[in-house]
Amino acid sequence: MKTRRLLGIAAVAITMAFATTMASAQALNSGAQTIALNATLAESLTLSLSANSVNFTLAAGSATNAGSANITATTAWVLKPGRTAVGVYAYFTSATAALTDGAGDNIPSSAFYIADNAGASTALTTSAPFGAANAGLQLANVSITGTNKSASRTDVMAFNINLSGGTLPQLPANTYTGTLNIQAQATP
Amino acid sequence: MSAQTKLGRIAAVLALMIAALATRVDAQVRNSGASPIALQAVLSQSLSVTLSSSSVNFTLQAGNANNPGSVSVTAKTVWALNNTIGLVSLYAFFANSTAALTDGAGYNIPSSDFQISDNGGGFTALTGSAPFGGANAGLRLGTTFIFGNNVGSRTDAMTFNINLSGLPNLPPGTYTGTLTLQAQAI
Numbered sequence: 001m002k003t004r005r006l007l008g009i010a011a012v013a014i015t016m017a018f019a020t021t022m023a024s025a026q027a028l029n030s031g032a033q034t035i036a037l038n039a040t041l042a043e044s045l046t047l048s049l050s051a052n053s054v055n056f057t058l059a060a061g062s063a064t065n066a067g068s069a070n071i072t073a074t075t076a077w078v079l080k081p082g083r084t085a086v087g088v089y090a091y092f093t094s095a096t097a098a099l100t101d102g103a104g105d106n107i108p109s110s111a112f113y114i115a116d117n118a119g120a121s122t123a124l125t126t127s128a129p130f131g132a133a134n135a136g137l138q139l140a141n142v143s144i145t146g147t148n149k150s151a152s153r154t155d156v157m158a159f160n161i162n163l164s165g166g167t168l169p170q171l172p173a174n175t176y177t178g179t180l181n182i183q184a185q186a187t188p
Numbered sequence: 189m190s191a192q193t194k195l196g197r198i199a200a201v202l203a204l205m206i207a208a209l210a211t212r213v214d215a216q217v218r219n220s221g222a223s224p225i226a227l228q229a230v231l232s233q234s235l236s237v238t239l240s241s242s243s244v245n246f247t248l249q250a251g252n253a254n255n256p257g258s259v260s261v262t263a264k265t266v267w268a269l270n271n272t273i274g275l276v277s278l279y280a281f282f283a284n285s286t287a288a289l290t291d292g293a294g295y296n297i298p299s300s301d302f303q304i305s306d307n308g309g310g311f312t313a314l315t316g317s318a319p320f321g322g323a324n325a326g327l328r329l330g331t332t333f334i335f336g337n338n339v340g341s342r343t344d345a346m347t348f349n350i351n352l353s354g355l356p357n358l359p360p361g362t363y364t365g366t367l368t369l370q371a372q373a374i
């Protein structure tokens with residue numbers, strides 16, 4: 001009888017110990033801490049050139065005075081939604097004096113020609129978004145769709161100075177210098 | 189109108205304004221930087237003379253004033269000059285005034301007996317001093333003033349004569365010499 005009682009007490013003790021162990025196994029969670037994420041893909045439009053100088057050996061009155069080297073313009077862009085086109089332009093800051101000898105004798109932009117990607121040679125006689133009136137040329141116009149919001153293009157430019165027109169056959173012998181600018185614009 | 193409705197309308201107007209502003213920001217064009225290309229074009233000065241022929245023969249008659257050359261020779265002078273040049277002149281000359289032509293045995297025809305008619309003008313002996321050749325052995329055929337014609341040309345058609353009236357005792361023989369044409373821009 002005594003033994004039975006002892007066994008009963010032991011059973012109760014084991015059960016209590018097991019219950020305590022079960023209570024200790026339940027997960028303890030902290031409060032949730034949030035991290036705000038902000039990723040910005042900036043809009044960009046860049047243009048780089050393979051070289052930045054061209055020389056010409058002129059022959060008086062000649063229509064063909066090729067530049068010493070072609071130059072490749074690489075235009076790269078990452079654009080926001082809503083952009084519809086990227087234009088690449090070449091221009092001078094003066095239509096009448098694209099190149100000058102500094103003594104009043106000038107070569108106008110209308111005598112300066114660019115052939116883009118082996119296309120037809122075209123004078124800089126239009127008004128671009130940059131530069132002087134009638135001193136520009138749009139080299140390219142790329143329509144932006146859903147598939148080329150991040151893309152690039154290359155324009156290989158060959159240059160020529162035409163001295164056959166107007167008073168240019170009488171251009172005095174001298175050294176003529178000027179700066180041609182290449183620039184891209186994304187619209188709207 | 190309840191305060192709640194008013195607040196709702198204000199919020200709607202604000203939303204529209206913000207949307208419009210955002211559209212305007214997006215509508216601004218974006219430009220790349222301008223990439224310059226330095227251009228240098230050199231038109232060099234040039235001055236050249238070309239002749240239609242490079243030899244003339246004469247059949248001489250002793251003591252005769254008129255011994256014309258076998259052919260006329262045309263000299264074409266072409267130039268591309270800068271603005272500091274004022275004139276272009278063409279000269280004919282010998283290297284030696286006393287022996288313009290010689291038989292190589294001591295007998296000579298001087299430049300003073302060699303005459304040129306330029307573009308149908310009168311015959312003139314080569315007795316002036318040109319910038320080139322021997323003293324008193326030259327002749328300026330023509331001068332062109334450069335006023336706005338920095339690039340141009342001139343043509344001189346020359347006929348020749350050897351006047352032997354002052355050399356009646358010139359021995360028979362073959363007399364050779366070199367007449368030179370040269371232009372100068374100054």
